[in-house]
Amino acid sequence: MTFTVRAPASSANLGPGFDSLGLSVPLFTTLRVTPQDTTEVVPLGAELAGTAADESNYVYRAMLLAARRAGRELPPARIEIETEVPLARGLGSSAAALVGGIVAGNELLGRPLDDEAVLDVAAREEGHPDNVAPALFGGIVVATLDKLGTHYIRLEPPAHLGVTVLVPDFELSTSKARAVLPKEYSRADAVHALSHSALLAAALSVGRLDLLRHAMQDYIHQIWRAPLVPGLSDILDDAHKHGALGAALSGAGPSVLCFHDRREDTGRLHTYLHGVMARNGLSGRVMDFSIDTAGTVVERLT
Structure with missing residues:
Protein backbone atom coordinates (compact mmCIF):
# COMPACT_ATOMS: atom_id res chain seq x y z
CA MET A 1 0.00 0.00 0.00
CA GLU A 156 2.61 23.84 22.88
CA PRO A 157 3.15 27.25 21.26
CA PRO A 158 1.80 30.16 23.33
CA ALA A 159 -1.49 31.62 22.16
CA HIS A 160 -1.08 34.35 19.53
CA LEU A 161 2.62 33.59 18.91
CA GLY A 162 3.53 33.66 15.22
CA VAL A 163 6.76 33.72 13.27
CA THR A 164 7.96 35.97 10.47
CA VAL A 165 10.77 34.43 8.45
CA LEU A 166 13.18 36.35 6.23
CA VAL A 167 14.70 34.01 3.64
CA PRO A 168 17.51 35.68 1.65
CA ASP A 169 18.30 34.54 -1.88
CA PHE A 170 21.67 33.04 -1.05
CA GLU A 171 22.79 29.79 0.54
CA LEU A 172 24.95 29.32 3.62
CA SER A 173 26.23 25.86 4.46
CA THR A 174 26.06 24.68 8.07
CA SER A 175 29.70 23.64 7.90
CA LYS A 176 30.77 27.16 6.93
CA ALA A 177 28.61 28.70 9.66
CA ARG A 178 30.05 26.33 12.27
CA ALA A 179 33.61 26.96 11.14
CA VAL A 180 33.51 30.57 12.35
CA LEU A 181 32.58 29.64 15.93
CA PRO A 182 35.31 29.84 18.60
CA LYS A 183 36.64 26.68 20.21
CA GLU A 184 36.40 28.14 23.73
CA TYR A 185 34.10 30.58 25.52
CA SER A 186 34.54 32.67 28.64
CA ARG A 187 32.72 31.84 31.85
CA ALA A 188 30.73 35.07 31.44
CA ASP A 189 29.52 34.02 27.99
CA ALA A 190 28.65 30.55 29.27
CA VAL A 191 26.61 32.00 32.14
CA HIS A 192 24.92 34.41 29.73
CA ALA A 193 23.96 31.52 27.44
CA LEU A 194 22.69 29.30 30.25
CA SER A 195 20.62 32.02 31.88
CA HIS A 196 19.10 33.29 28.65
CA SER A 197 18.29 29.86 27.23
CA ALA A 198 16.61 28.95 30.53
CA LEU A 199 14.65 32.21 30.51
CA LEU A 200 13.61 31.65 26.88
CA ALA A 201 12.36 28.12 27.54
CA ALA A 202 10.48 29.31 30.62
CA ALA A 203 8.97 32.30 28.81
CA LEU A 204 7.77 30.12 25.95
CA SER A 205 6.34 27.54 28.34
CA VAL A 206 4.17 30.09 30.20
CA GLY A 207 3.43 32.47 27.32
CA ARG A 208 5.44 35.47 28.55
CA LEU A 209 5.77 37.05 25.13
CA ASP A 210 7.02 40.28 26.71
CA LEU A 211 10.23 38.52 27.78
CA LEU A 212 11.19 37.07 24.39
CA ARG A 213 13.24 40.06 23.23
CA HIS A 214 15.38 39.88 26.37
CA ALA A 215 15.57 36.08 26.53
CA MET A 216 16.71 35.71 22.89
CA GLN A 217 20.01 37.54 23.40
CA ASP A 218 22.96 35.36 22.44
CA TYR A 219 26.77 35.54 22.51
CA ILE A 220 27.48 31.91 21.60
CA HIS A 221 26.91 31.82 17.84
CA GLN A 222 25.05 34.81 16.41
CA ILE A 223 27.76 37.44 16.92
CA TRP A 224 30.29 35.17 15.19
CA ARG A 225 27.99 34.35 12.29
CA ALA A 226 26.77 37.93 11.76
CA PRO A 227 29.52 38.77 9.20
CA LEU A 228 28.20 35.90 7.04
CA VAL A 229 24.67 37.36 6.98
CA PRO A 230 24.57 41.03 5.95
CA GLY A 231 22.04 42.97 8.00
CA LEU A 232 21.70 40.37 10.75
CA SER A 233 23.17 42.58 13.48
CA ASP A 234 20.74 45.37 12.59
CA ILE A 235 17.77 43.01 12.78
CA LEU A 236 18.84 41.55 16.12
CA ASP A 237 19.23 45.05 17.56
CA ASP A 238 16.27 46.84 16.03
CA ALA A 239 13.51 44.43 14.91
CA HIS A 240 11.64 44.96 18.19
CA LYS A 241 11.20 48.62 17.22
CA HIS A 242 9.24 47.51 14.15
CA GLY A 243 6.80 45.04 15.69
CA ALA A 244 8.92 41.96 16.41
CA LEU A 245 8.68 40.30 19.82
CA GLY A 246 12.23 39.00 19.35
CA ALA A 247 14.60 38.02 16.57
CA ALA A 248 17.19 35.31 15.94
CA LEU A 249 19.28 33.78 13.22
CA SER A 250 17.37 30.71 12.05
CA GLY A 251 19.61 27.72 12.57
CA ALA A 252 22.96 28.38 10.93
CA GLY A 253 21.38 30.99 8.65
CA PRO A 254 21.09 32.90 6.48
CA SER A 255 17.34 33.01 7.23
CA VAL A 256 16.24 35.14 10.16
CA LEU A 257 13.25 34.42 12.38
CA CYS A 258 11.21 37.08 14.15
CA PHE A 259 8.45 36.28 16.61
CA HIS A 260 5.30 38.38 16.29
CA ASP A 261 1.93 38.67 17.98
CA ARG A 262 -0.62 37.23 15.55
CA ARG A 263 -3.21 39.77 16.75
CA GLU A 264 -1.03 42.57 15.35
CA ASP A 265 -0.47 43.54 11.72
CA THR A 266 3.01 42.58 10.46
CA GLY A 267 3.17 45.08 7.61
CA ARG A 268 5.57 47.37 9.47
CA LEU A 269 7.89 44.44 10.24
CA HIS A 270 7.83 43.27 6.62
CA THR A 271 8.70 46.78 5.40
CA TYR A 272 11.60 46.94 7.85
CA LEU A 273 13.01 43.52 6.86
CA HIS A 274 12.77 44.28 3.14
CA GLY A 275 14.52 47.57 3.85
CA VAL A 276 17.39 45.79 5.62
CA MET A 277 17.82 43.50 2.62
CA ALA A 278 17.74 46.41 0.19
CA ARG A 279 20.37 48.36 2.15
CA ASN A 280 22.64 45.32 2.01
CA GLY A 281 22.12 44.60 -1.67
CA LEU A 282 20.12 41.43 -1.01
CA SER A 283 16.86 40.02 -2.31
CA GLY A 284 14.64 37.46 -0.66
CA ARG A 285 11.24 36.59 0.76
CA VAL A 286 9.50 37.59 3.98
CA MET A 287 6.76 35.18 5.09
CA ASP A 288 4.43 34.90 8.08
CA PHE A 289 3.63 31.53 9.63
CA SER A 290 1.88 30.01 12.56
CA ILE A 291 3.98 27.39 14.34
CA ASP A 292 3.27 23.91 12.98
CA THR A 293 2.01 21.66 15.77
Missing part, protein backbone atom coordinates in the same frame (compact mmCIF):
# COMPACT_ATOMS: atom_id res chain seq x y z
CA THR A 2 1.29 3.47 -0.89
CA PHE A 3 1.79 5.93 1.95
CA THR A 4 3.00 9.51 2.31
CA VAL A 5 5.24 11.03 4.97
CA ARG A 6 5.13 14.79 5.45
CA ALA A 7 7.90 16.35 7.58
CA PRO A 8 8.01 20.08 8.36
CA ALA A 9 10.79 22.64 8.23
CA SER A 10 12.23 23.89 11.50
CA SER A 11 14.03 26.85 12.98
CA ALA A 12 16.68 26.00 15.54
CA ASN A 13 18.50 27.79 18.35
CA LEU A 14 16.08 30.76 18.63
CA GLY A 15 19.01 32.77 19.91
CA PRO A 16 20.62 31.25 23.01
CA GLY A 17 19.20 27.72 22.70
CA PHE A 18 22.20 26.55 20.68
CA ASP A 19 21.80 22.95 19.45
CA SER A 20 18.99 22.37 21.95
CA LEU A 21 15.89 24.46 21.13
CA GLY A 22 13.78 24.68 18.00
CA LEU A 23 10.30 25.00 16.55
CA SER A 24 8.40 23.60 13.60
CA VAL A 25 7.55 25.73 10.54
CA PRO A 26 4.75 24.75 8.09
CA LEU A 27 6.87 24.25 4.99
CA PHE A 28 7.01 20.56 4.15
CA THR A 29 9.11 17.80 2.65
CA THR A 30 6.79 15.07 1.39
CA LEU A 31 7.69 11.48 0.54
CA ARG A 32 5.39 9.17 -1.40
CA VAL A 33 6.43 5.55 -0.85
CA THR A 34 5.10 2.62 -2.89
CA PRO A 35 6.40 -0.92 -2.18
CA GLN A 36 7.54 -2.68 -5.34
CA ASP A 37 10.09 -5.22 -6.55
CA THR A 38 12.94 -2.75 -7.11
CA THR A 39 14.06 0.46 -5.45
CA GLU A 40 13.56 3.77 -7.26
CA VAL A 41 14.39 7.21 -5.85
CA VAL A 42 12.62 10.06 -7.65
CA PRO A 43 13.32 13.69 -6.60
CA LEU A 44 10.63 16.00 -7.98
CA GLY A 45 10.48 19.76 -8.44
CA ALA A 46 12.92 22.60 -8.99
CA GLU A 47 14.08 22.74 -5.35
CA LEU A 48 15.50 19.20 -5.64
CA ALA A 49 17.01 19.59 -9.11
CA GLY A 50 20.47 18.04 -9.10
CA THR A 51 19.94 15.90 -5.99
CA ALA A 52 20.75 12.21 -6.25
CA ALA A 53 18.17 10.04 -8.02
CA ASP A 54 19.52 6.75 -6.68
CA GLU A 55 20.25 5.00 -3.41
CA SER A 56 22.86 7.62 -2.48
CA ASN A 57 20.02 10.13 -1.95
CA TYR A 58 19.96 11.46 1.63
CA VAL A 59 16.32 10.47 2.13
CA TYR A 60 17.00 6.88 1.11
CA ARG A 61 20.09 6.72 3.32
CA ALA A 62 17.87 7.95 6.18
CA MET A 63 15.46 5.11 5.48
CA LEU A 64 18.38 2.70 5.79
CA LEU A 65 19.17 4.15 9.24
CA ALA A 66 15.74 3.02 10.45
CA ALA A 67 16.35 -0.47 9.07
CA ARG A 68 19.77 -0.62 10.71
CA ARG A 69 18.38 0.41 14.13
CA ALA A 70 15.62 -2.19 13.75
CA GLY A 71 18.09 -4.87 12.63
CA ARG A 72 16.06 -5.48 9.48
CA GLU A 73 16.51 -5.38 5.71
CA LEU A 74 14.75 -2.44 4.04
CA PRO A 75 12.16 -3.67 1.49
CA PRO A 76 12.40 -2.20 -2.03
CA ALA A 77 10.08 0.67 -2.90
CA ARG A 78 9.55 3.65 -5.17
CA ILE A 79 10.26 6.83 -3.18
CA GLU A 80 9.09 10.13 -4.66
CA ILE A 81 10.45 13.22 -2.89
CA GLU A 82 9.14 16.79 -3.01
CA THR A 83 9.97 19.76 -0.79
CA GLU A 84 8.84 23.29 -0.04
CA VAL A 85 11.80 23.82 2.28
CA PRO A 86 14.52 26.01 0.75
CA LEU A 87 17.89 24.25 0.87
CA ALA A 88 20.86 25.61 2.84
CA ARG A 89 18.84 28.49 4.29
CA GLY A 90 18.75 27.58 7.99
CA LEU A 91 15.24 26.12 7.93
CA GLY A 92 16.09 22.49 8.61
CA SER A 93 15.91 21.12 5.07
CA SER A 94 18.30 18.30 5.95
CA ALA A 95 16.44 17.57 9.20
CA ALA A 96 13.11 17.33 7.34
CA ALA A 97 14.69 14.95 4.82
CA LEU A 98 16.33 12.93 7.59
CA VAL A 99 13.25 12.64 9.80
CA GLY A 100 11.00 12.01 6.82
CA GLY A 101 13.30 9.25 5.61
CA ILE A 102 13.63 7.56 8.99
CA VAL A 103 9.86 7.66 9.52
CA ALA A 104 9.29 6.33 5.99
CA GLY A 105 11.76 3.49 6.52
CA ASN A 106 10.14 2.66 9.83
CA GLU A 107 6.69 2.67 8.22
CA LEU A 108 7.88 0.43 5.37
CA LEU A 109 9.17 -2.03 7.97
CA GLY A 110 5.89 -2.11 9.90
CA ARG A 111 6.86 0.43 12.61
CA PRO A 112 9.35 -1.52 14.73
CA LEU A 113 10.71 1.75 16.19
CA ASP A 114 8.79 3.96 18.59
CA ASP A 115 8.93 7.77 18.43
CA GLU A 116 11.76 8.00 20.97
CA ALA A 117 13.91 5.59 18.95
CA VAL A 118 13.17 7.50 15.74
CA LEU A 119 14.23 10.74 17.44
CA ASP A 120 17.41 9.16 18.79
CA VAL A 121 18.39 7.81 15.37
CA ALA A 122 17.81 11.22 13.80
CA ALA A 123 19.61 13.19 16.52
CA ARG A 124 22.69 10.96 16.43
CA GLU A 125 22.88 11.20 12.67
CA GLU A 126 22.45 15.00 12.73
CA GLY A 127 24.73 15.40 15.75
CA HIS A 128 22.23 17.50 17.69
CA PRO A 129 18.46 17.35 18.27
CA ASP A 130 17.40 20.99 17.82
CA ASN A 131 16.01 20.62 14.27
CA VAL A 132 15.01 16.96 14.19
CA ALA A 133 12.94 17.06 17.40
CA PRO A 134 10.48 19.77 16.24
CA ALA A 135 10.46 18.25 12.74
CA LEU A 136 9.28 14.98 14.31
CA PHE A 137 6.96 16.24 17.05
CA GLY A 138 5.91 19.73 15.94
CA GLY A 139 5.51 22.72 18.23
CA ILE A 140 8.45 24.03 20.25
CA VAL A 141 10.90 21.43 21.54
CA VAL A 142 13.73 21.58 24.07
CA ALA A 143 16.01 18.57 23.62
CA THR A 144 19.37 17.17 24.66
CA LEU A 145 21.55 14.38 23.29
CA ASP A 146 23.91 12.34 25.46
CA LYS A 147 25.31 8.83 25.68
CA LEU A 148 22.15 7.61 27.43
CA GLY A 149 19.77 8.84 24.76
CA THR A 150 17.89 11.82 23.37
CA HIS A 151 15.65 13.58 25.88
CA TYR A 152 13.05 16.20 25.08
CA ILE A 153 10.17 18.33 26.29
CA ARG A 154 7.60 19.47 23.73
CA LEU A 155 5.91 22.80 24.40
CA ALA A 294 1.50 18.37 13.89
CA GLY A 295 5.14 17.45 13.21
CA THR A 296 5.73 14.51 10.88
CA VAL A 297 2.51 12.97 9.61
CA VAL A 298 2.05 9.59 7.91
CA GLU A 299 -0.97 8.99 5.68
CA ARG A 300 -1.80 5.65 4.11
CA LEU A 301 -3.37 5.91 0.64
CA THR A 302 -5.84 3.49 -0.90
Whole structure:
Protein backbone atom coordinates (compact mmCIF):
# COMPACT_ATOMS: atom_id res chain seq x y z
CA MET A 1 0.00 0.00 0.00
CA THR A 2 1.29 3.47 -0.89
CA PHE A 3 1.79 5.93 1.95
CA THR A 4 3.00 9.51 2.31
CA VAL A 5 5.24 11.03 4.97
CA ARG A 6 5.13 14.79 5.45
CA ALA A 7 7.90 16.35 7.58
CA PRO A 8 8.01 20.08 8.36
CA ALA A 9 10.79 22.64 8.23
CA SER A 10 12.23 23.89 11.50
CA SER A 11 14.03 26.85 12.98
CA ALA A 12 16.68 26.00 15.54
CA ASN A 13 18.50 27.79 18.35
CA LEU A 14 16.08 30.76 18.63
CA GLY A 15 19.01 32.77 19.91
CA PRO A 16 20.62 31.25 23.01
CA GLY A 17 19.20 27.72 22.70
CA PHE A 18 22.20 26.55 20.68
CA ASP A 19 21.80 22.95 19.45
CA SER A 20 18.99 22.37 21.95
CA LEU A 21 15.89 24.46 21.13
CA GLY A 22 13.78 24.68 18.00
CA LEU A 23 10.30 25.00 16.55
CA SER A 24 8.40 23.60 13.60
CA VAL A 25 7.55 25.73 10.54
CA PRO A 26 4.75 24.75 8.09
CA LEU A 27 6.87 24.25 4.99
CA PHE A 28 7.01 20.56 4.15
CA THR A 29 9.11 17.80 2.65
CA THR A 30 6.79 15.07 1.39
CA LEU A 31 7.69 11.48 0.54
CA ARG A 32 5.39 9.17 -1.40
CA VAL A 33 6.43 5.55 -0.85
CA THR A 34 5.10 2.62 -2.89
CA PRO A 35 6.40 -0.92 -2.18
CA GLN A 36 7.54 -2.68 -5.34
CA ASP A 37 10.09 -5.22 -6.55
CA THR A 38 12.94 -2.75 -7.11
CA THR A 39 14.06 0.46 -5.45
CA GLU A 40 13.56 3.77 -7.26
CA VAL A 41 14.39 7.21 -5.85
CA VAL A 42 12.62 10.06 -7.65
CA PRO A 43 13.32 13.69 -6.60
CA LEU A 44 10.63 16.00 -7.98
CA GLY A 45 10.48 19.76 -8.44
CA ALA A 46 12.92 22.60 -8.99
CA GLU A 47 14.08 22.74 -5.35
CA LEU A 48 15.50 19.20 -5.64
CA ALA A 49 17.01 19.59 -9.11
CA GLY A 50 20.47 18.04 -9.10
CA THR A 51 19.94 15.90 -5.99
CA ALA A 52 20.75 12.21 -6.25
CA ALA A 53 18.17 10.04 -8.02
CA ASP A 54 19.52 6.75 -6.68
CA GLU A 55 20.25 5.00 -3.41
CA SER A 56 22.86 7.62 -2.48
CA ASN A 57 20.02 10.13 -1.95
CA TYR A 58 19.96 11.46 1.63
CA VAL A 59 16.32 10.47 2.13
CA TYR A 60 17.00 6.88 1.11
CA ARG A 61 20.09 6.72 3.32
CA ALA A 62 17.87 7.95 6.18
CA MET A 63 15.46 5.11 5.48
CA LEU A 64 18.38 2.70 5.79
CA LEU A 65 19.17 4.15 9.24
CA ALA A 66 15.74 3.02 10.45
CA ALA A 67 16.35 -0.47 9.07
CA ARG A 68 19.77 -0.62 10.71
CA ARG A 69 18.38 0.41 14.13
CA ALA A 70 15.62 -2.19 13.75
CA GLY A 71 18.09 -4.87 12.63
CA ARG A 72 16.06 -5.48 9.48
CA GLU A 73 16.51 -5.38 5.71
CA LEU A 74 14.75 -2.44 4.04
CA PRO A 75 12.16 -3.67 1.49
CA PRO A 76 12.40 -2.20 -2.03
CA ALA A 77 10.08 0.67 -2.90
CA ARG A 78 9.55 3.65 -5.17
CA ILE A 79 10.26 6.83 -3.18
CA GLU A 80 9.09 10.13 -4.66
CA ILE A 81 10.45 13.22 -2.89
CA GLU A 82 9.14 16.79 -3.01
CA THR A 83 9.97 19.76 -0.79
CA GLU A 84 8.84 23.29 -0.04
CA VAL A 85 11.80 23.82 2.28
CA PRO A 86 14.52 26.01 0.75
CA LEU A 87 17.89 24.25 0.87
CA ALA A 88 20.86 25.61 2.84
CA ARG A 89 18.84 28.49 4.29
CA GLY A 90 18.75 27.58 7.99
CA LEU A 91 15.24 26.12 7.93
CA GLY A 92 16.09 22.49 8.61
CA SER A 93 15.91 21.12 5.07
CA SER A 94 18.30 18.30 5.95
CA ALA A 95 16.44 17.57 9.20
CA ALA A 96 13.11 17.33 7.34
CA ALA A 97 14.69 14.95 4.82
CA LEU A 98 16.33 12.93 7.59
CA VAL A 99 13.25 12.64 9.80
CA GLY A 100 11.00 12.01 6.82
CA GLY A 101 13.30 9.25 5.61
CA ILE A 102 13.63 7.56 8.99
CA VAL A 103 9.86 7.66 9.52
CA ALA A 104 9.29 6.33 5.99
CA GLY A 105 11.76 3.49 6.52
CA ASN A 106 10.14 2.66 9.83
CA GLU A 107 6.69 2.67 8.22
CA LEU A 108 7.88 0.43 5.37
CA LEU A 109 9.17 -2.03 7.97
CA GLY A 110 5.89 -2.11 9.90
CA ARG A 111 6.86 0.43 12.61
CA PRO A 112 9.35 -1.52 14.73
CA LEU A 113 10.71 1.75 16.19
CA ASP A 114 8.79 3.96 18.59
CA ASP A 115 8.93 7.77 18.43
CA GLU A 116 11.76 8.00 20.97
CA ALA A 117 13.91 5.59 18.95
CA VAL A 118 13.17 7.50 15.74
CA LEU A 119 14.23 10.74 17.44
CA ASP A 120 17.41 9.16 18.79
CA VAL A 121 18.39 7.81 15.37
CA ALA A 122 17.81 11.22 13.80
CA ALA A 123 19.61 13.19 16.52
CA ARG A 124 22.69 10.96 16.43
CA GLU A 125 22.88 11.20 12.67
CA GLU A 126 22.45 15.00 12.73
CA GLY A 127 24.73 15.40 15.75
CA HIS A 128 22.23 17.50 17.69
CA PRO A 129 18.46 17.35 18.27
CA ASP A 130 17.40 20.99 17.82
CA ASN A 131 16.01 20.62 14.27
CA VAL A 132 15.01 16.96 14.19
CA ALA A 133 12.94 17.06 17.40
CA PRO A 134 10.48 19.77 16.24
CA ALA A 135 10.46 18.25 12.74
CA LEU A 136 9.28 14.98 14.31
CA PHE A 137 6.96 16.24 17.05
CA GLY A 138 5.91 19.73 15.94
CA GLY A 139 5.51 22.72 18.23
CA ILE A 140 8.45 24.03 20.25
CA VAL A 141 10.90 21.43 21.54
CA VAL A 142 13.73 21.58 24.07
CA ALA A 143 16.01 18.57 23.62
CA THR A 144 19.37 17.17 24.66
CA LEU A 145 21.55 14.38 23.29
CA ASP A 146 23.91 12.34 25.46
CA LYS A 147 25.31 8.83 25.68
CA LEU A 148 22.15 7.61 27.43
CA GLY A 149 19.77 8.84 24.76
CA THR A 150 17.89 11.82 23.37
CA HIS A 151 15.65 13.58 25.88
CA TYR A 152 13.05 16.20 25.08
CA ILE A 153 10.17 18.33 26.29
CA ARG A 154 7.60 19.47 23.73
CA LEU A 155 5.91 22.80 24.40
CA GLU A 156 2.61 23.84 22.88
CA PRO A 157 3.15 27.25 21.26
CA PRO A 158 1.80 30.16 23.33
CA ALA A 159 -1.49 31.62 22.16
CA HIS A 160 -1.08 34.35 19.53
CA LEU A 161 2.62 33.59 18.91
CA GLY A 162 3.53 33.66 15.22
CA VAL A 163 6.76 33.72 13.27
CA THR A 164 7.96 35.97 10.47
CA VAL A 165 10.77 34.43 8.45
CA LEU A 166 13.18 36.35 6.23
CA VAL A 167 14.70 34.01 3.64
CA PRO A 168 17.51 35.68 1.65
CA ASP A 169 18.30 34.54 -1.88
CA PHE A 170 21.67 33.04 -1.05
CA GLU A 171 22.79 29.79 0.54
CA LEU A 172 24.95 29.32 3.62
CA SER A 173 26.23 25.86 4.46
CA THR A 174 26.06 24.68 8.07
CA SER A 175 29.70 23.64 7.90
CA LYS A 176 30.77 27.16 6.93
CA ALA A 177 28.61 28.70 9.66
CA ARG A 178 30.05 26.33 12.27
CA ALA A 179 33.61 26.96 11.14
CA VAL A 180 33.51 30.57 12.35
CA LEU A 181 32.58 29.64 15.93
CA PRO A 182 35.31 29.84 18.60
CA LYS A 183 36.64 26.68 20.21
CA GLU A 184 36.40 28.14 23.73
CA TYR A 185 34.10 30.58 25.52
CA SER A 186 34.54 32.67 28.64
CA ARG A 187 32.72 31.84 31.85
CA ALA A 188 30.73 35.07 31.44
CA ASP A 189 29.52 34.02 27.99
CA ALA A 190 28.65 30.55 29.27
CA VAL A 191 26.61 32.00 32.14
CA HIS A 192 24.92 34.41 29.73
CA ALA A 193 23.96 31.52 27.44
CA LEU A 194 22.69 29.30 30.25
CA SER A 195 20.62 32.02 31.88
CA HIS A 196 19.10 33.29 28.65
CA SER A 197 18.29 29.86 27.23
CA ALA A 198 16.61 28.95 30.53
CA LEU A 199 14.65 32.21 30.51
CA LEU A 200 13.61 31.65 26.88
CA ALA A 201 12.36 28.12 27.54
CA ALA A 202 10.48 29.31 30.62
CA ALA A 203 8.97 32.30 28.81
CA LEU A 204 7.77 30.12 25.95
CA SER A 205 6.34 27.54 28.34
CA VAL A 206 4.17 30.09 30.20
CA GLY A 207 3.43 32.47 27.32
CA ARG A 208 5.44 35.47 28.55
CA LEU A 209 5.77 37.05 25.13
CA ASP A 210 7.02 40.28 26.71
CA LEU A 211 10.23 38.52 27.78
CA LEU A 212 11.19 37.07 24.39
CA ARG A 213 13.24 40.06 23.23
CA HIS A 214 15.38 39.88 26.37
CA ALA A 215 15.57 36.08 26.53
CA MET A 216 16.71 35.71 22.89
CA GLN A 217 20.01 37.54 23.40
CA ASP A 218 22.96 35.36 22.44
CA TYR A 219 26.77 35.54 22.51
CA ILE A 220 27.48 31.91 21.60
CA HIS A 221 26.91 31.82 17.84
CA GLN A 222 25.05 34.81 16.41
CA ILE A 223 27.76 37.44 16.92
CA TRP A 224 30.29 35.17 15.19
CA ARG A 225 27.99 34.35 12.29
CA ALA A 226 26.77 37.93 11.76
CA PRO A 227 29.52 38.77 9.20
CA LEU A 228 28.20 35.90 7.04
CA VAL A 229 24.67 37.36 6.98
CA PRO A 230 24.57 41.03 5.95
CA GLY A 231 22.04 42.97 8.00
CA LEU A 232 21.70 40.37 10.75
CA SER A 233 23.17 42.58 13.48
CA ASP A 234 20.74 45.37 12.59
CA ILE A 235 17.77 43.01 12.78
CA LEU A 236 18.84 41.55 16.12
CA ASP A 237 19.23 45.05 17.56
CA ASP A 238 16.27 46.84 16.03
CA ALA A 239 13.51 44.43 14.91
CA HIS A 240 11.64 44.96 18.19
CA LYS A 241 11.20 48.62 17.22
CA HIS A 242 9.24 47.51 14.15
CA GLY A 243 6.80 45.04 15.69
CA ALA A 244 8.92 41.96 16.41
CA LEU A 245 8.68 40.30 19.82
CA GLY A 246 12.23 39.00 19.35
CA ALA A 247 14.60 38.02 16.57
CA ALA A 248 17.19 35.31 15.94
CA LEU A 249 19.28 33.78 13.22
CA SER A 250 17.37 30.71 12.05
CA GLY A 251 19.61 27.72 12.57
CA ALA A 252 22.96 28.38 10.93
CA GLY A 253 21.38 30.99 8.65
CA PRO A 254 21.09 32.90 6.48
CA SER A 255 17.34 33.01 7.23
CA VAL A 256 16.24 35.14 10.16
CA LEU A 257 13.25 34.42 12.38
CA CYS A 258 11.21 37.08 14.15
CA PHE A 259 8.45 36.28 16.61
CA HIS A 260 5.30 38.38 16.29
CA ASP A 261 1.93 38.67 17.98
CA ARG A 262 -0.62 37.23 15.55
CA ARG A 263 -3.21 39.77 16.75
CA GLU A 264 -1.03 42.57 15.35
CA ASP A 265 -0.47 43.54 11.72
CA THR A 266 3.01 42.58 10.46
CA GLY A 267 3.17 45.08 7.61
CA ARG A 268 5.57 47.37 9.47
CA LEU A 269 7.89 44.44 10.24
CA HIS A 270 7.83 43.27 6.62
CA THR A 271 8.70 46.78 5.40
CA TYR A 272 11.60 46.94 7.85
CA LEU A 273 13.01 43.52 6.86
CA HIS A 274 12.77 44.28 3.14
CA GLY A 275 14.52 47.57 3.85
CA VAL A 276 17.39 45.79 5.62
CA MET A 277 17.82 43.50 2.62
CA ALA A 278 17.74 46.41 0.19
CA ARG A 279 20.37 48.36 2.15
CA ASN A 280 22.64 45.32 2.01
CA GLY A 281 22.12 44.60 -1.67
CA LEU A 282 20.12 41.43 -1.01
CA SER A 283 16.86 40.02 -2.31
CA GLY A 284 14.64 37.46 -0.66
CA ARG A 285 11.24 36.59 0.76
CA VAL A 286 9.50 37.59 3.98
CA MET A 287 6.76 35.18 5.09
CA ASP A 288 4.43 34.90 8.08
CA PHE A 289 3.63 31.53 9.63
CA SER A 290 1.88 30.01 12.56
CA ILE A 291 3.98 27.39 14.34
CA ASP A 292 3.27 23.91 12.98
CA THR A 293 2.01 21.66 15.77
CA ALA A 294 1.50 18.37 13.89
CA GLY A 295 5.14 17.45 13.21
CA THR A 296 5.73 14.51 10.88
CA VAL A 297 2.51 12.97 9.61
CA VAL A 298 2.05 9.59 7.91
CA GLU A 299 -0.97 8.99 5.68
CA ARG A 300 -1.80 5.65 4.11
CA LEU A 301 -3.37 5.91 0.64
CA THR A 302 -5.84 3.49 -0.90
